[in-house]
Amino acid sequence: MSTGIPLRLLIVEDSADDAELMILELSRHGYQVEARRVETEADFNRQIRFPHDIILCDYSLPQFGAMRAIQLIRDRELDTPTIVITGAIGDEAAAECIRYGAADYLLKDRIGRLGQAVENAIEARQLQVLRRRLECELLEAQKLESVGRLAGGIAHDFNNMLTAVMGFSQLISLRCVLDANGETYVKYISKAAEKAHRLCRQLLAFASRHDVKPCSVNVNKLIEGIEGIMMPLVRESIILNMRLAPQLNNALIDPAQFEQIIVNLVVNARDSIIDTGTITIETRNVSIPSQQTAHDAVVIPGEYVLLIVADTGIGMDNETRSRLFEPFFTTKKPGEGTGLGLATAYGIVKQAGGYITVESEPGHGSEFRIYLPVTTQHVEAAPARVEVTLQGGNETIAVAEGDPSVRALVTATLGGLGYMVVDAGQEDLSCVNYRVDLLISGSYEQQGATSAVVAEMRRQNPGLKELHTTNVRTGRPWLDDDAIVEANYLARPFTPSLLAGRVRELLNGLS
Numbered sequence: 001m002s003t004g005i006p007l008r009l010l011i012v013e014d015s016a017d018d019a020e021l022m023i024l025e026l027s028r029h030g031y032q033v034e035a036r037r038v039e040t041e042a043d044f045n046r047q048i049r050f051p052h053d054i055i056l057c058d059y060s061l062p063q064f065g066a067m068r069a070i071q072l073i074r075d076r077e078l079d080t081p082t083i084v085i086t087g088a089i090g091d092e093a094a095a096e097c098i099r100y101g102a103a104d105y106l107l108k109d110r111i112g113r114l115g116q117a118v119e120n121a122i123e124a125r126q127l128q129v130l131r132r133r134l135e136c137e138l139l140e141a142q143k144l145e146s147v148g149r150l151a152g153g154i155a156h157d158f159n160n161m162l163t164a165v166m167g168f169s170q171l172i173s174l175r176c177v178l179d180a181n182g183e184t185y186v187k188y189i190s191k192a193a194e195k196a197h198r199l200c201r202q203l204l205a206f207a208s209r210h211d212v213k214p215c216s217v218n219v220n221k222l223i224e225g226i227e228g229i230m231m232p233l234v235r236e237s238i239i240l241n242m243r244l245a246p247q248l249n250n251a252l253i254d255p256a257q258f259e260q261i262i263v264n265l266v267v268n269a270r271d272s273i274i275d276t277g278t279i280t281i282e283t284r285n286v287s288i289p290s291q292q293t294a295h296d297a298v299v300i301p302g303e304y305v306l307l308i309v310a311d312t313g314i315g316m317d318n319e320t321r322s323r324l325f326e327p328f329f330t331t332k333k334p335g336e337g338t339g340l341g342l343a344t345a346y347g348i349v350k351q352a353g354g355y356i357t358v359e360s361e362p363g364h365g366s367e368f369r370i371y372l373p374v375t376t377q378h379v380e381a382a383p384a385r386v387e388v389t390l391q392g393g394n395e396t397i398a399v400a401e402g403d404p405s406v407r408a409l410v411t412a413t414l415g416g417l418g419y420m421v422v423d424a425g426q427e428d429l430s431c432v433n434y435r436v437d438l439l440i441s442g443s444y445e446q447q448g449a450t451s452a453v454v455a456e457m458r459r460q461n462p463g464l465k466e467l468h469t470t471n472v473r474t475g476r477p478w479l480d481d482d483a484i485v486e487a488n489y490l491a492r493p494f495t496p497s498l499l500a501g502r503v504r505e506l507l508n509g510l511s
Helices: 016-028 041-047 066-075 091-100 108-175 180-206 219-225 227-233 255-272 318-322 341-351 404-415 448-460 496-507
Strands: 005-012 031-038 054-058 082-086 104-107 215-217 238-243 251-253 277-288 292-294 297-299 302-311 355-360 366-373 396-400 420-423 438-441 465-470 488-491
Touching: 005 016, 005 041, 016 031, 016 108, 031 041, 041 066, 054 066, 054 108, 066 082, 066 091, 082 108, 091 104, 104 108, 108 180, 108 404, 108 496, 215 219, 215 255, 219 227, 219 255, 219 277, 227 238, 227 255, 251 255, 251 366, 255 277, 255 302, 255 341, 255 366, 341 355, 341 366, 396 404, 396 448, 404 420, 404 496, 438 448, 438 496, 465 496, 488 496
Parallel strands: 005 031, 005 054, 054 082, 082 104, 238 277, 396 420, 396 438, 438 465, 465 488
Antiparallel strands: 215 251, 277 302, 292 297, 302 366, 355 366
16 A cells, blocks of 8 residues: 555646556655546646646647646646646747746656656745745735734824823812712713723734733633623624633733733634524633643643633634634635734733633534633732822922823813923923923923923923823833933823822822
8 A cells, every 4th residue: 555645646648658657657756646637628627627736748739738738727827837748849849838837847758857846846836835825924914014003003192082081071070060960971971981991902902002011810800891892792693601700810911911812712703603602701710730731732730710712603623723823824704804813812821821722623613711820919909989089289290291182181180289380392491490390291202392391391400200191101202311310101091080199109209
């Protein structure tokens, strides 16, 4: 029984003896040949509908020939390599075959070269396929990079707007006398702004402009916090079940990235369900006593928080499952998926020191399991929603902020708390005559005259404290290289209470 390399061969040849010699030579070269022979164009057209590894074609037959065969292959946009074999061929005709698309040519009296010629042609085709795939992936990556920059820019500007919406909503609650309806309306505004803030975080994460901040978290609370986001993603014909274990241990992971994983898995599960079905999200505490293999992943011993996302969808075969976490691999139609969702999830879980596995069979749904190492670090409790009080002072604070709505919020908040607020965003240097205790600056796009004002203010106020409100930490903002004070940051969007508390900490020397 032959154990050679399988080779699906199509031979265009009117001599059965010559065709048999070709098969014998390829068998001697180590191939296990499955061959079909044709003589006419009609038979050739019927056969090339089936996959072949190589085509061997006589240069000239009574009713057919190599040039016509190559033309038919090109018309069908096939990449099957063709080798021209003939009893006699001139140099000019041979060169024409190569120009027209033949992988190689050889004479029948030199058939001993056939095995190497076939091997070279197949390798050349594989390299060509790989090059096309890499070119497509490069184009996709460039497209995603452009989309990422756009998403990051939108989120940056949107966060400025949210700062004003969230901030002035809180000021209204604190400083205005509202009836019951007014308080309800303000709460609706605040909740909508919080949802928009979560959307901004997702955009910034997609754009790779979101700070990775792993911390000790309760996975159950994160899932419950985004349940409202997941429900609209699931069709009415799909049931979303939650089986969250009580007394779940804490895991160390970036909360925003964890939310991204959950959303990706739920969307994939939804898309795998044709009509009706169920998606189940489950959490458990698990202990791995010894090293073991869990669905193609080696999990080292330890204590883990296990997250399971299971569906009753169409499932996957072994080939699809083996490539599931490859970047740009997707089973969805063009335009419906980038192939990056699961690759990103895999990277996030690995970065957190965990493992992600999948079990699936065609017709039996899929089950994704994410193992996150248990952490003993303290988990910060969510701040209780109590009545906010703002602490003020009588220091002088300069505000250099380019966005009018954010500048208005900062000025209204601090001015109402008794601080002397100076506008440091003017083009003249009059504001530098003030003895300034704290400088609040906006995003790093501040340039020109404002930079000159700030630089002069810093020179005249040794030890000046600074607070920078930015969307993304990309290093120092628009500060001079000789800045004396290390920058402190307040991420946008922020509320008046967060601003007032941070300002007081800086002025009291607590930061």
